[in-house]
Amino acid sequence: MSAAGTPQPNSPQASGPDSGAVSGSQSHAPTAPANQPPRGNPLQSQQPNSNQPNHNQQRRPGPSSGGPNYGPGNGPSNGPGPGPNGARRDGGRDDRRDDRRPGPPTMEAARSRRSDPRDLIPAKPKPPKLSDVPDANGRFGKFGGRYVPETLYSALDQLRATYDEVSSDPRFWDDLSDLLRSFVGRSTPLYPAQRLTAFARSRSQTGEAATIWLKREDLAHTGAHKINNTLGQALLTRRMGKKRIIAETGAGQHGVASATAAAHFGFECDVYMGAEDVRRQKLNVTRMKLLGARVIEVESGSKTLKDATNEAMRDWMGSVEHTHYIIGSVVGPDPFPRIVRDFQSIIGRETKSQCLRLLNGLPAAVVACVGGGSNAAGIFYDFVDDTNVQLIGVEAGGRGNVPGGHAASLSAGSPGVLHGSLSYVLQDQFGQTADVHSCSAGLDYPGVGPEHSYWKDAGRVRYTAVTDDQALDAFTLLASTEGIIPALETSHALAEAVELAQKLPKDKHIVVCLSGRGDKDVDEASRLLALRSNKSR
Amino acid sequence: MNRVANNFFELSALSEPALMPFVCGGFPRPGATAQLLPALERAGAKFVEVGIPFSDPVADGPVIAAAMHEALQNGATPASVFDEVRSIREQSRLAIIAMVSYSIVHRMGGPAAFCTKAKEAGFDGLIVPDIPFDESTELQAECKKLDLSLSLLIAPTTLVDRAIAIAKACTGFVYLLARTGITGESGGMPEVASRVQRLKEHTDLPIAVGFGISTPEHVKAVVSQGADAAIVGSALVRRMRDALANRRDPIAEAESFTRELSRGLVHVG
Numbered sequence: 001m002s003a004a005g006t007p008q009p010n011s012p013q014a015s016g017p018d019s020g021a022v023s024g025s026q027s028h029a030p031t032a033p034a035n036q037p038p039r040g041n042p043l044q045s046q047q048p049n050s051n052q053p054n055h056n057q058q059r060r061p062g063p064s065s066g067g068p069n070y071g072p073g074n075g076p077s078n079g080p081g082p083g084p085n086g087a088r089r090d091g092g093r094d095d096r097r098d099d100r101r102p103g104p105p106t107m108e109a110a111r112s113r114r115s116d117p118r119d120l121i122p123a124k125p126k127p128p129k130l131s132d133v134p135d136a137n138g139r140f141g142k143f144g145g146r147y148v149p150e151t152l153y154s155a156l157d158q159l160r161a162t163y164d165e166v167s168s169d170p171r172f173w174d175d176l177s178d179l180l181r182s183f184v185g186r187s188t189p190l191y192p193a194q195r196l197t198a199f200a201r202s203r204s205q206t207g208e209a210a211t212i213w214l215k216r217e218d219l220a221h222t223g224a225h226k227i228n229n230t231l232g233q234a235l236l237t238r239r240m241g242k243k244r245i246i247a248e249t250g251a252g253q254h255g256v257a258s259a260t261a262a263a264h265f266g267f268e269c270d271v272y273m274g275a276e277d278v279r280r281q282k283l284n285v286t287r288m289k290l291l292g293a294r295v296i297e298v299e300s301g302s303k304t305l306k307d308a309t310n311e312a313m314r315d316w317m318g319s320v321e322h323t324h325y326i327i328g329s330v331v332g333p334d335p336f337p338r339i340v341r342d343f344q345s346i347i348g349r350e351t352k353s354q355c356l357r358l359l360n361g362l363p364a365a366v367v368a369c370v371g372g373g374s375n376a377a378g379i380f381y382d383f384v385d386d387t388n389v390q391l392i393g394v395e396a397g398g399r400g401n402v403p404g405g406h407a408a409s410l411s412a413g414s415p416g417v418l419h420g421s422l423s424y425v426l427q428d429q430f431g432q433t434a435d436v437h438s439c440s441a442g443l444d445y446p447g448v449g450p451e452h453s454y455w456k457d458a459g460r461v462r463y464t465a466v467t468d469d470q471a472l473d474a475f476t477l478l479a480s481t482e483g484i485i486p487a488l489e490t491s492h493a494l495a496e497a498v499e500l501a502q503k504l505p506k507d508k509h510i511v512v513c514l515s516g517r518g519d520k521d522v523d524e525a526s527r528l529l530a531l532r533s534n535k536s537r
Numbered sequence: 538m539n540r541v542a543n544n545f546f547e548l549s550a551l552s553e554p555a556l557m558p559f560v561c562g563g564f565p566r567p568g569a570t571a572q573l574l575p576a577l578e579r580a581g582a583k584f585v586e587v588g589i590p591f592s593d594p595v596a597d598g599p600v601i602a603a604a605m606h607e608a609l610q611n612g613a614t615p616a617s618v619f620d621e622v623r624s625i626r627e628q629s630r631l632a633i634i635a636m637v638s639y640s641i642v643h644r645m646g647g648p649a650a651f652c653t654k655a656k657e658a659g660f661d662g663l664i665v666p667d668i669p670f671d672e673s674t675e676l677q678a679e680c681k682k683l684d685l686s687l688s689l690l691i692a693p694t695t696l697v698d699r700a701i702a703i704a705k706a707c708t709g710f711v712y713l714l715a716r717t718g719i720t721g722e723s724g725g726m727p728e729v730a731s732r733v734q735r736l737k738e739h740t741d742l743p744i745a746v747g748f749g750i751s752t753p754e755h756v757k758a759v760v761s762q763g764a765d766a767a768i769v770g771s772a773l774v775r776r777m778r779d780a781l782a783n784r785r786d787p788i789a790e791a792e793s794f795t796r797e798l799s800r801g802l803v804h805v806g
Contacts, residue, residue, distance in 0.1 A: 137671075146669055147639050149596040150703070151692040151717050153669050300602065306593065313595040318718030320694060417640040417667075418593065430615050431644030432592040 130460055131384045133451065138334020138421075141457060143450035146333040148420045152313075155320045160335040162240050172235060179231050183264065184221045186228075186346065190354035190511065191216055195481040196494075200501040210364060210504035212497055214484070214514040215351050215379060224487065224516030225347060225375045226257035230326055232343035234261035237324040244268040244323040248312040250277055250305035250371065251442030251489060252284025253516050254328030259293035261326075269293040272311040274304040277441040280524045302435055305371075305445045309419050329372025330449030333420030337449050344378025351511055352382050359509050365390035365500060368513035369493040370410065370463065371443035373452045375515035384460060393452060394496045396438030397465030404435040409448040410456050410463040418447040424456065439468040439528055440488035442516075470495040472532070475518065475525055487516035488525060540632040540661040541686040541709035544583040545743045545765065554760035554802050557745055558795050559586040559636065559770030561604040562621065563613025565777055565787050570621040572788050578631050580795035586664065586768065587622065589615050589637040596666045598721030600771040604778070615641055619658035626659030634662040634686070634709075642668075642676070652679040662686030662709045670703045677706055688712040688745070697735065704740040710766065711740060714748045715759065721771045723749030730762035737763065756801030769798055 133140045146156060166172035180186040193212045200209035217225040230247075237245055245267050249255030255271040262269030271288055275297045278285050288295050301307040309331075316325040327336045330344070348366075355363050366383055368376035370393040383389045398406035406412065409424045416425035418433060426434040426446040438444040455461040466474075471488055474495035479485045486494060490513070497512045504510070518525070538546070548555055558577050562570050570587060577585050588594075590605040590613050597605070615637070622633055635655050642651040642665060655663065662685050668676065670689055680687040686709020691700045694717060704711045713736065715727040729746050736744055746759040747768030756767040773794055780790035 145672060147667050147672065148669060149666050149692070150669055150690040151596075151694055151714065153692070153699075154694045154696060300599075301592070301606070310593050310595050314598070314719045317596065320717060415643075417638075417643050419595070420667075422643070427640075427644060429644070431638070431641040432609060433640075 129385045130455075130458060131381065133454060134334065134338055138338070140337070140451045140454035143415070143423050143453040143457075144334055144337060144421050145450075146420060147417045147422070148313075148333045149317060151317050152320055152333070155316070156333055156335065158240060159236065159324075159339070162236055163335055163339055166236065166239065172239070176232055176235055179235075179264075180228065180346065184227050184231070186220065187350045187354075188216045188219050188347075190214070190351060190358060193478075193482050193512075196478060196498065197501065199477065199481055200498050201506070203498075204502035206502075206505075208504075208506040209501040210506065210508035210510045212501050213355075213358075213363070213509060213511045214482075215347060215354075215511055217347060217375065217513060217515050218484070218486065218490070218517035222253070222257050222260050223519065224253040224257065225344060225378060225513070226254045226328060226516075227260065228346055228378070229328065229340050229343040229374065230254070230257040230261040231264075233324065233326045233339065234265050234267065236339075237267065237326070238265060240324060242267075242322055242324045244270075244319065245326050246270045246272065246312050246315050246319070246323055247326045247328055248272045248305065248308040249284075249328060250274070250281075250308065250444060251440065251487065251516070252277065252281040252288065252520060253442065253487070254326075255293070255295070256284050256287045256291070258326050258328070259288045259291035262293060263291045270296055270315065272296050272298055272308040272315070274298045274302070274306075274308045274441075276303040277305065277308070277444075281441050281520050282523065283520045304436075304441065306418075306433065306436075306447075313419065329374040330377045330451055331372045331419055331421065331423070331447060337421065337451055340374055341377045341381055341449075341451060344374050345381040347375065347378040347513060348380060348382035351379055351513075355509070355511065362386055362389050363511045364504055364508040365392060365497075365510045366513070367392045367394060367493045367497045367500065367510060369394045369396075369443060369489050369491075369515060370448060370452060371396065371407070371438075371440075371445045371489060372447070373449040375513050376461075377449055377451055379511070379513040380455070380461060384455070387460070391455070391461040392496060392500065393455075393461050393463040394492045395448075395463060395465045396436075396440060396443035396492060397467040397470070398437040398439070400467060405437055406465060406467075407436040407438045407444050407446065408463075408465040409446060410452060411465045413446070413448075415453070421450045423450040423453040424448055439471060439524070440492065440521075442487070442489040443492065464496060466492040466495045468528070469532070472525060472528055474498065475521070476529070479518075484514070485518035485522065486514060487518045488521045490515045490518070539684050539686055539709065540630070541584065541634065544630075544632045545710065548583065549743070549765075554764065555583055555743075555745075555766040556581070556756060556795065556799050556802055557584040557586060557634075557747075557766045557768040558582055558773050558791070558798075559588060559601075559747075559768060560791070561588045561590060561601060561608055561774055562618030563590055563608035563611060564604040564774070565607070565781055567611055567613060567617065568621065569788065570618060571624045573791055574622070574625050574629060574631060574633065576788050576792040577795050578629055580792045581799050582631065582795055584632045584634065584766065586634045586636045586770070587618065587660075588770075589618055589635055589641055591638040591641060593640070594638060594666075596719055598719040598771060600722070600775050600778070601720050604774050615645060615654075619654060619660075622660060623658045632661045632686075633659060634664055634688070635660045636664045636666065639665050639668040639672075648676040648679040652676075652683050652685055656683045656685055660685065662688065664688045664690075664712055666690060670699070670706060673706070677708075680708065686710065690714055691732075691736070693717050693732070700732075700736065701739045704736050704742065707740070707742055710743040710745045711736060712768075713744050713746045713764070715746050716749050718748070720748055722751035722775065723755075725749075726758050727755055727762075729759055729764060733763040753798050753801035756798050757803055758801075760801070761803060767798075767801070773798075 247258035743765035745766035751772035777787035
């Protein structure tokens with residue numbers, strides 16, 4: 001997506017003083033250097049003190065904080081920022097309105113032209129970056145591709161053509177931006193979890209720990225990041241003239257987000273969900289039905305996400321001419337991994353601009369859970385080229401490293417083809433998909449998005465695994481220390497973040513993608529916690 | 538001459554269309570495939586598709602998917618299916634075609650390694666339902682090198698120019714899908730005449746039609762619409778399963794159903 005030659009609007013608004021709800025004293029806070037160079041190098045050049053919090057700025061952001069551009073573009077938004085002399089062009093006023101800048105690069109360029117003549121200066125061609133994927137064949141390095149029956153091929157071509165077309169259509173990104181703001185409630189806050197941090201400090205051998213920040217995707221409408229993608233794909237569906245959508249779901253969050261988008265746009269919606277997941281994520285089944293979707297219980301195989309995905313693909317084989325399949329993660333055949341990543345990359349763009357504003361620099365690490373990998377891809381993507389930021393993907397370690405006991409495709413799998421793309425898969429020597437397990441329905445999947453495989457092999461992202469028990473501990477820990485009940489999926493990332501924080505000095509910052517809220521999990525978590533306390537008795 | 542090409546050549550000399558039964562390797566029990574293949578040959582089949590069981594066959598409907606899952610549960614592997622085929626190879630004139638997911642091909646070392654093993658086991662050709670034409674260059678080259686036929690799929694949703702390009706990349710025969718959707722029995726009559734005709738303007742290869750072909754009437758319909766072969770999978774697998782449930786011999790059932798289906802092979806030409 002980061003086409004060469006994209007004019008890079010300079011000075012992200014986030015590098016200016018906090019433009020969140022609180023202004024007042026804030027506008028006197030020291031500002032980041034004016035005339036920041038374009039994305040790619042500014043952050044490195046700031047590196048020596050990039051993790052130094054500015055105490056005037058390190059405040060709890062209001063609900064309107066953050067909020068950079070919404071489209072898949074790489075460039076920072078052209079929202080208000082320091083002017084040429086370090087003065088804010090907008091006089092320090094709330095940046096909400098101007099924040100909704102969409103856009104793939106081309107769009108970015110169009111916007112920039114309208115608002116800032118300096119952006120007319122063409123950027124120099126840049127060397128290839130890790131973020132410059134996939135290629136024209138949908139490959140992330142050797143991963144990705146399009147391994148589907150011929151029946152689906154023309155629909156994938158149509159989707160790719162439609163997506164390429166909207167990439168340069170400002171109206172599309174304006175529509176999406178409006179929805180994300182007024183319907184989803186973006187931008188989501190970046191919140192300093194002070195009591196969780198204090199807990200990490202109390203556990204740390206050095207008595208120190210990095211500050212843990214939570215990117216609050218749980219506050220997005222429907223309670224998880226999944227809505228970012230379903231609204232984008234629903235807009236694509238409308239553009240393709242299709243009237244029905246189908247989706248697979250594990251935890252039910254993607255199902256709910258799809259049903260929500262369908263209700264909003266007036267589409268028919270069928271959601272495939274494994275019978276085991278219907279049991280353990282009952283709340284979301286009820287929500288989907290209320291939203292007018294049909295929930296189709298899948299009884300085949302392990303009755304979880306993989307089997308739901310199989311059934312959704314089978315449906316699509318027969319309905320492809322009038323139905324769009326909204327894949328919920330960065331998986332599947334090209335162009336899905338790219339599209340879903342782009343729609344989710346709003347998470348990382350907001351996070352980055354919030355960090356620049358609140359921390360006056362980039363965080364030391366960004367941590368996210370990985371099942372298929374959409375929230376992780378979404379928050380990582382904008383940091384991939386900032387190699388001084390550690391990126392950590394946390395997979396489901398389940399009951400530990402026994403066959404069938406976990407769902408850690410990247411940590412324990414091998415390259416294979418599942419659900420349309422080449423990526424790390426848990427499989428046997430003949431390519432049969434292995435059984436997997438996780439307490440969290442959203443991570444209970446034997447594959448992973450091809451871009452994660454690419455990042456793993458490139459050494460850019462470290463992938464690790466957290467067990468069911470550790471995730472359950474983090475689930476209760478966040479609830480009791482911060483008053484936030486996280487999803488069990490997210491709890492995996494939190495568990496890793498608490499460990500990682502203890503290894504870092506206190507002037508460092510870790511951002512965790514709080515991908516979803518845990519209301520759906522309270523019954524299942526209570527059951528698992530009761531089981532555990534019975535066992536230990 | 539490759540057996541696929543040879544058997545089609547012999548039939549075309551007689552202006553006779555072919556029936557291509559599909560069986561799931563290792564189903565309904567280990568060792569069944571080695572018995573089934575001679576039985577289908579006795580029933581008059583010149584070609585058989587053997588599905589290599591896969592855990593996640595997204596192009597297959599419930600009947601074949603369930604057969605594959607059962608075969609896997611009973612311990613079937615690509616290697617065991619290869620062994621069964623190898624055990625009857627000497628005594629059979631059947632053209633035996635492996636229907637295999639690319640997931641398996643990739644995991645077993647990629648096209649070169651997989652094709653070598655398949656050839657060595659006695660297969661004469663491959664159908665890989667989940668590799669699109671654009672990803673199949675290496676597979677085409679390996680099949681050509683080893684004289685295995687490679688039949689790529691053409692769907693009703695495939696645009697004309699692309700269909701022609703796919704047909705030209707096939708060897709042995711072209712696999713034309715009778716309808717969108719997954720494998721499975723179907724009530725409606727297949728409608729393929731115009732697509733078969735258009736393809737025949739661009740390829741001399743025989744055209745086999747599959748998906749939803751489940752009765753002698755369906756077989757008759759597709760061959761009288763110009764197809765050179767009719768592929769029957771789910772209906773045959775279901776007959777075998779029903780026979781098992783009624784304590785009858787599934788192998789004998791497959792043989793008699795294949796004879797029944799062959800009644801649809803009206804003489805053309």
